[in-house]
Amino acid sequence: MKDQLEKIKQEALKQIEASDALEKLNDIKVAYLGKKGELTSVLKSMKDVTPEDRPKIGQMVNEAREAIEGKLDAAMTALMKKAREEQLKKEVIDVTLPAKRNRVGHTHPNTIALEEVERIFVGMGYEVIEGPEVEYDHYNFEKLNIPKNHPARDEQDTFYISDNIVLRSQTSPVQVRTMEQGKLPIRMLAPGRVFRSDEVDATHSPSFHQIEGLVIDKNITFADLKGTLAEFARELFGPETKVKFRPHHFPFTEPSAEMDVTCFKCGGKGCRFCKGSGWIEILGCGMVHPNVLAMSGIDSNEYSGFAFGVGLERIALLKYEIDDMRLLYENDIRFLKQF
Numbered sequence: 199m200k201d202q203l204e205k206i207k208q209e210a211l212k213q214i215e216a217s218d219a220l221e222k223l224n225d226i227k228v229a230y231l232g233k234k235g236e237l238t239s240v241l242k243s244m245k246d247v248t249p250e251d252r253p254k255i256g257q258m259v260n261e262a263r264e265a266i267e268g269k270l271d272a273a274m275t276a277l278m279k280k281a282r283e284e285q286l287k288k289e290v291i292d293v294t295l296p297a298k299r300n301r302v303g304h305t306h307p308n309t310i311a312l313e314e315v316e317r318i319f320v321g322m323g324y325e326v327i328e329g330p331e332v333e334y335d336h337y338n339f340e341k342l343n344i345p346k347n348h349p350a351r352d353e354q355d356t357f358y359i360s361d362n363i364v365l366r367s368q369t370s371p372v373q374v375r376t377m378e379q380g381k382l383p384i385r386m387l388a389p390g391r392v393f394r395s396d397e398v399d400a401t402h403s404p405s406f407h408q409i410e411g412l413v414i415d416k417n418i419t420f421a422d423l424k425g426t427l428a429e430f431a432r433e434l435f436g437p438e439t440k441v442k443f444r445p446h447h448f449p450f451t452e453p454s455a456e457m458d459v460t461c462f463k464c465g466g467k468g469c470r471f472c473k474g475s476g477w478i479e480i481l482g483c484g485m486v487h488p489n490v491l492a493m494s495g496i497d498s499n500e501y502s503g504f505a506f507g508v509g510l511e512r513i514a515l516l517k518y519e520i521d522d523m524r525l526l527y528e529n530d531i532r533f534l535k536q537f
């Protein structure tokens with residue numbers, strides 16, 4: 199039995215020495231020290247050993263076990279250390295390599311235009327206010343002097359969610375909500391997404407953006423409207439820009455007008471960009487209709503105001519000379535990077 203133990207021990211140590219992988223060492227551990235391992239089976243045959251020999255044999259088994267375990271541990275530690283060193287060597291970072299460029303997005307022309315418009319009006323003391331895109335009928339229409347039979351309410355223009363809830367077709371409901379709060383005077387800008395059931399083409403989209411402005415105070419006249427919007431046009435398109443107003447009709451303003459600016463390409467001489475006229479249509483505006491003031495609880499004998507609305511996409515298309523509105527919605531980074 200003593201020879202047998204010695205043989206097992208020497209064989210195990212030899213195998214450990216010859217091992218070059220952790221898996222092999224594990225196999226050796228199982229083969230010699232495991233539940234069905236060789237040393238364990240020696241222990242199991244102790245019952246055949248005479249009682250006086252048992253302590254001696256037991257001691258020898260323990261010695262063999264300790265020798266094998268010790269050798270195994272040392273071999274495993276050495277192998278793991280070697281593996282770690284190799285890994286570190288592989289993962290060395292060459293700090294002299296050029297850095298990879300981080301691909302981030304690009305500010306959208308709509309956003310650039312919106313920030314520009316907001317900057318101009320905030321500079322004139324306006325507050326930017328946002329409101330819900332899903333809106334009650336009476337905010338989107340009724341309280342803006344657009345009664346039930348008005349053509350603008352036709353289902354072909356407006357997305358209805360239910361009889362009295364719509365996807366807002368303009369940002370004017372934000373102004374109604376602000377007027378209702380009754381805090382006067384008001385100088386506000388309401389930018390946001392609006393929805394109309396239009397077919398998609400180069401100049402139309404079922405979803406686009408409006409920026410509407412509203413001023414309500416004592417003694418506001420059409421002269422204030424003209425002065426403000428002329429200043430806006432000069433800030434946006436350059437100091438040489440002139441404006442002209444053409445009479446128009448909107449249900450929520452009276453009188454109403456559309457404003458043109460001199461073509462910033464040809465300075466008003468006429469070119470392909472302005473279709474030879476020298477003028478470019480830019481926004482709608484007017485004095486707030488007394489009905490609209492009254493419906494929001496504002497005394498139209500004491501207060502008056504003006505409002506205007508401009509399409510954000512229209513500003514972006516004009517300012518960056520983009521000829522197809524659809525490009526603004528495709529989010530092609532190669533397109534966006536040009537601005």
Ligand SMILES: [Zn+2]
Pocket residue numbers: 461462463464465466467468469470471472473474476477
């Ligand atoms: Zn022109």
